[in-house]
Amino acid sequence: MHDATLIKELKRKALEIRKWVIESVYRAGSGHPGGSLSIADILACLYFHEMRHNPKNPKWEDRDRLVLSKGHAAPALYAALALAGYFPVKELYNLRKIGHFLQGHPSMITPGVDMSTGSLGQGLSVGVGMALAARLDKRDYRVFVILGDGEVQEGQIWEAANAASHFRLNNLIAILDRNRLQIDGPTEEIMHDEPLALRWKAFGWEVVEIDGHDIEEILNVFHEIKHNERPTLIIAHTIKGKGVSFMEGTLSFHGKAPTHEQYIRAMSELEQEERELNG
């Protein structure tokens, strides 16, 4: 449905995001590569196609908003923002460095960051507030909130889910990064979370499920949900650490930077993928 050039371009952007995640976390010496890599494709589709925004005017009142509620995936958000032109790409070398604006978790001091996050469970409430503001001001912007699947164990998520449905906020779209891993283990083992889709449906949400690494599916879903009359949850099935073989599906890279050797391997894998894509 979408033309091949666009899909290829977005795949390229997702790879660039992944490379910068590895680069910036490696240089910072700490950070969360796993959950950053799992949302790279989604962020590429949002910032380079789906969202209405203007990097030259980060506070534009009619822009679509994005709240990265799983704030520890900041390296992926920063990469997307830098590549989109919110700030120079070279700033990504300063992730987590004292005196620079790329904080360990998103802060509104960074151009393009719509909400400071980091303490899990709060972003969906903020999204509800933004969506209500759009309605009050009769503006047609949309609000995207990216949630972690471990994060939805927080009770406040469900307070917000309930409120979003109560106010019928169809301008609110939550994307759940379903990578099935949290720090202490597999999500289902730590605290059972199925039937996930049914739970959200019971709260009055429209729920759709996609492969969160399939660019075409991501683009299609955004198109399909455009006329929903209720808030929408996109359950994006993903792989933690996606794109780097030894990080994929493992717990060990939730919150750990790669060693020098791992960094070299990760970058060469991503570069290889890039060459294949450009073939």
Add this chain to the structure above:
Amino acid sequence: MVSAYVTNKMRNLRDAYSSALIELGYKNENIVVLDADLALSTKTKRFGTVFPDRFFDMGISEANMMGVAAGLATCNKIVFASTFAVFATGRCYDQIRQSIAYPCLNVKIVATHAGISVGGDGASHQMLEDIALMRVLPNMRVLAPADATEMEDVIPVIASLQGPFYVRIGRADAPIIFERHRKFRIGKAYVLRKGSDVTIIATGTMTAEALKAYDLLKKNGIEARIIHMPTIKPIDKNAVRKAAKETGAIITAEEHTIIGGLGDAVSMAMDEPVPMIRIGVSDVFGESGGARELMEKYGLTAENIAKQAKKLVKARK
């Protein structure tokens, strides 16, 4: 000096809050009010009746309310979020810290039912730590108005200033102290009596008690300086230092635990320490009882302020 007398006219600060909100609502369409199923008690419901589109009852979900307030504030709304002080601050500390204070968003938390004078509901509802909790947050400013007149002066001022505020008021009706409205200034101490034997610095409900204590002390030949400190943060350092220097002894009075509240703020503001007594609740939880009975049992009265002041003055002689 500001004219202030404890009159026998009683008025509830919550009524003053809702009147001020409605007036603001007419002037500024960016004012949005949130509550968490206590809109009849906090009186925000009155705003909701006049401006139904700009009032949201979030139900019994205070944490969510604070996040929603933050989200609205990122979109240029001036948000007033109200519930009881115990829920507004204790239950939502992390939401306020992460989503409001850290990004310095334009959310005004106006909490009612603060202090022990909540009465019959007991310790679970008598918030005595809220000033402490809010004071420690960077970007947060903390106010405790003394009467309904002052409450009406405070609300438009905090709405006009960018960034978060915490305003605490009690449940009970309170005597009118200020008969005239004034241009309220954040961070300014108001000297209500000019004495020089000892200084009594009071906030919120305790300012009326401090004024009564002045009369009691005067009968004993002691001229106390009475300072009303409606802004606990940022505190008026100059007024505190001047009082310490000129009167040599300070009493603080607050309907709050003696830890972390006005007493601590005043002691931090002093450059050279002087003898000081903190009147407040002494690191215990409250209990059920009548408002006045509780104030008396826990020493939050003019009589106790006067007694402690006499002690301080005597010790210096």
